[in-house]
Amino acid sequence: MTNRGWLGVACLLVAGVAGSGTAADDDLRIVVTGTAAAKDAIALTGLQASGPQGRAFLQTLAADLERSGWYKVQAAGAAKVTGTVADAGSGVSAACTFSAAGRAFAWKHAGGDSRQEAHLLADEIVRRLKGCAGIAATRILMVRRTGSNRADLYLCDSDGRNLKQVTHDNVACVGPRWTPDGRHAYYTSYVSGRPCVYRIAVDGGPRELLAGYLGLNTGAAVSPDGRDVALILSFPGNPEVFLMHLGNGMERLTRTRLANEASPAWSPDGRQLAYVSDATGKPHVYIMDVASRQSRRATFRGTENVAPSWGPDGRIAYCSRREGSYQIALLDPRAGESAGTVSSGPDHQDPSWAPDGRHIVCSRREGSGGTVCILDTLGDPPVRLFALSGDWIAPEWSER
Amino acid sequence: MRMSFAYSLVVLACIAALGSGCNTAFGRWLGLSSKKPVPAAPTAPPTLTPEIVPMAPDGGSLLEPGEEMIAEIGTEPFDKSRTPDTEAAFAPVQFAYDSFVIPPPEISKIEQVGQFLLENASRVLVVEGNCDERGSNEYNLSLGEQRAGAVRKYLIDLGIDGLRVQTKSFGEEKPADTGHNEAAWAKNRRAEFVVYK
Numbered sequence: 001m002t003n004r005g006w007l008g009v010a011c012l013l014v015a016g017v018a019g020s021g022t023a024a025d026d027d028l029r030i031v032v033t034g035t036a037a038a039k040d041a042i043a044l045t046g047l048q049a050s051g052p053q054g055r056a057f058l059q060t061l062a063a064d065l066e067r068s069g070w071y072k073v074q075a076a077g078a079a080k081v082t083g084t085v086a087d088a089g090s091g092v093s094a095a096c097t098f099s100a101a102g103r104a105f106a107w108k109h110a111g112g113d114s115r116q117e118a119h120l121l122a123d124e125i126v127r128r129l130k131g132c133a134g135i136a137a138t139r140i141l142m143v144r145r146t147g148s149n150r151a152d153l154y155l156c157d158s159d160g161r162n163l164k165q166v167t168h169d170n171v172a173c174v175g176p177r178w179t180p181d182g183r184h185a186y187y188t189s190y191v192s193g194r195p196c197v198y199r200i201a202v203d204g205g206p207r208e209l210l211a212g213y214l215g216l217n218t219g220a221a222v223s224p225d226g227r228d229v230a231l232i233l234s235f236p237g238n239p240e241v242f243l244m245h246l247g248n249g250m251e252r253l254t255r256t257r258l259a260n261e262a263s264p265a266w267s268p269d270g271r272q273l274a275y276v277s278d279a280t281g282k283p284h285v286y287i288m289d290v291a292s293r294q295s296r297r298a299t300f301r302g303t304e305n306v307a308p309s310w311g312p313d314g315r316i317a318y319c320s321r322r323e324g325s326y327q328i329a330l331l332d333p334r335a336g337e338s339a340g341t342v343s344s345g346p347d348h349q350d351p352s353w354a355p356d357g358r359h360i361v362c363s364r365r366e367g368s369g370g371t372v373c374i375l376d377t378l379g380d381p382p383v384r385l386f387a388l389s390g391d392w393i394a395p396e397w398s399e400r
Numbered sequence: 401m402r403m404s405f406a407y408s409l410v411v412l413a414c415i416a417a418l419g420s421g422c423n424t425a426f427g428r429w430l431g432l433s434s435k436k437p438v439p440a441a442p443t444a445p446p447t448l449t450p451e452i453v454p455m456a457p458d459g460g461s462l463l464e465p466g467e468e469m470i471a472e473i474g475t476e477p478f479d480k481s482r483t484p485d486t487e488a489a490f491a492p493v494q495f496a497y498d499s500f501v502i503p504p505p506e507i508s509k510i511e512q513v514g515q516f517l518l519e520n521a522s523r524v525l526v527v528e529g530n531c532d533e534r535g536s537n538e539y540n541l542s543l544g545e546q547r548a549g550a551v552r553k554y555l556i557d558l559g560i561d562g563l564r565v566q567t568k569s570f571g572e573e574k575p576a577d578t579g580h581n582e583a584a585w586a587k588n589r590r591a592e593f594v595v596y597k
Contacts, residue, residue, distance in 0.1 A: 145573075147578070148573075148574050148575050148576075148578055149570065149573055149574040151573070172570065172573035172574065174537050174538060174541060174571065174573065175537065175538050188541070190570075190573070192480075193477070193479050193480065194477060194479065194568050195541065195568070195569060195570075214470055214471045214475065214477060214566060214567075215470050215545065215566075215567055215568075216541060216542065216545040216567075216569050218538060218541050218542075219538050219541075232538075232541075232542060234470070234542075234545045234549070234567070234569075235469050235470055235471075236462065236463050236464070236467045236468075236469065236470075237467055237468060237469075237470055237549060237553075238545075238546060238549055239541075239542040239545050239546060242462075249455050249456055250455070250456065250462070251456055251462075252456075252462045255464050257464065257467065260500075260539070260542035260543055260545075260546050261542060262536070262538045262539040262541065262542040263536065263538045263539065276536075276538075276539055276542075278498075278539075278543075282498065283498075283535070283539050304498070304535060306535060306536040306538070306539045307536040307538065307539070319536055321535075326534075326535075349536060350536065350537070368580060393537065394537060
């Protein structure tokens with residue numbers, strides 16, 4: 001069956017939770033409550049919080065640490081946060097010390113928003129102790145579909161709060177992708193009546209056209225250094241992968257007259273692109289070395305493999321059709337595909353890695369709608385991002 | 401030589417419509433980058449300057465031998481430059497799951513449209529490719545474009561000037577039937593004909 005490594009364990013655990021049917025689906029909570037993955041106990045009892053903002057800081061910090069997957073907040077623990085946090089103007093003033101197993105750091109901030117400050121402290125704890133990026137201060141961009149040819153982009157914090165509408169076009173939009181600065185996104189919109197690629201400032205600001213050639217313009221993904229955009233254009237008569245050097249022309253990366261290409265995704269070092277091609281008759285994930293243009297097929301399991309997302313540790317998450325349902329699977333470009341999947345039950349699609357290289361956000365089909373769901377590759381149960389009804393798809397986790 | 405450059409877009413119209421402020425975005429990016437310490441990698445992206453003619457940096461062609469661009473320079477999308485001819489209605493071409501091959505029973509529908517275009521030289525056509533909801537939205541956008549492209553190619557083979565036929569993919573975004581069952585899916589895997597005058 002599956003291998004006995006961490007992935008196999010994670011798959012079985014997730015399957016055990018999600019596979020129990022729709023009754024379990026209703027129990028998905030915003031805060032991770034499972035203890036499937038190993039966790040450190042952390043105590044916040046030594047952190048004296050006063051005032052409404054101070055208490056909001058404490059609550060947010062506790063929720064963030066649990067959501068990180070690495071910690072269980074308890075009355076006592078080897079790790080602890082001590083100090084004081086109090087209201088200061090419209091925000092908080094915090095003077096804290098974190099200590100665990102002989103490691104300690106002081107953390108002082110004054111005047112910032114209580115939730116944001118708590119996110120920053122939670123991410124600092126994860127970064128220093130676990131050596132990976134935190135997710136508390138990150139955001140998730142997604143599409144809300146409201147009907148045939150009707151949709152808009154939405155944005156929320158990674159804990160599901162602060163949901164806000166980014167576009168107000170009420171027209172189909174597809175495939176948002178963050179830029180490395182966490183403030184802009186490329187996406188495909190039908191606002192002009194046909195599919196064109198735009199860059200939008202997600203917190204308000206101008207929307208700029210990147211590609212509006214006749215035919216298809218979509219799938220734009222910006223390179224890690226921000227200089228190039230890989231995208232799908234069909235002006236040669238059929239969809240192909242192109243590389244647009246911003247402000248300096250473009251190059252064509254694929255030349256497959258009889259095949260569709262889709263969904264380019266950059267490797268963290270910017271040297272490779274994962275993308276989808278149906279050159280064999282069915283869509284599969286391919287990996288291209290951008291400098292040499294050499295491509296190789298990377299997926300063989302499942303009948304369709306689409307929507308690759310290349311994570312910070314080098315693994316690719318993608319959507320794989322296995323025995324009739326779409327599930328999230330993992331691929332290590334050096335070692336091959338994983339046998340199992342990190343999701344199970346109803347269809348899960350459009351995976352996007354969190355910057356911690358541990359969590360994956362994806363869309364999950366529920367009845368006639370879609371919900372945004374966070375998966376843990378280390379085995380915590382799946383978490384629903386928020387409880388709103390509707391058809392929420394194509395979530396994208398910001399890099400910062 | 402008409403095909404060697406044949407191409408265009410609506411850059412100016414789109415920029416005007418969106419009132420884009422490139423410099424503002426550029427400045428914002430820089431400002432934001434300096435706010436938080438940024439790892440060396442993410443640098444400020446150049447201002448977006450959509451190019452009218454897709455061109456390689458060395459000026460070389462982006463086409464393979466035998467390939468033709470799908471429109472001439474200066475061509476506007478028909479849905480912007482013309483008005484729909486609502487009297488010219490044709491049945492959509494249906495497709496099999498995850499396929500852009502035109503099923504033989506559907507060919508007569510394309511031939512009817514071809515006959516109409518041959519007899520009505522002032523009319524032009526947009527073929528709209530659509531998919532069912534299964535599979536990823538982005539893959540379906542490409543599949544829808546290839547379905548539309550297959551119909552366009554068939555019309556060209558019938559003798560219709562390719563410059564009179566444009567394609568537009570809606571992927572799975574514009575279902576004719578919003579149901580989630582085989583009957584709805586079969587209906588949604590289609591290429592529609594929209595005639596403009």
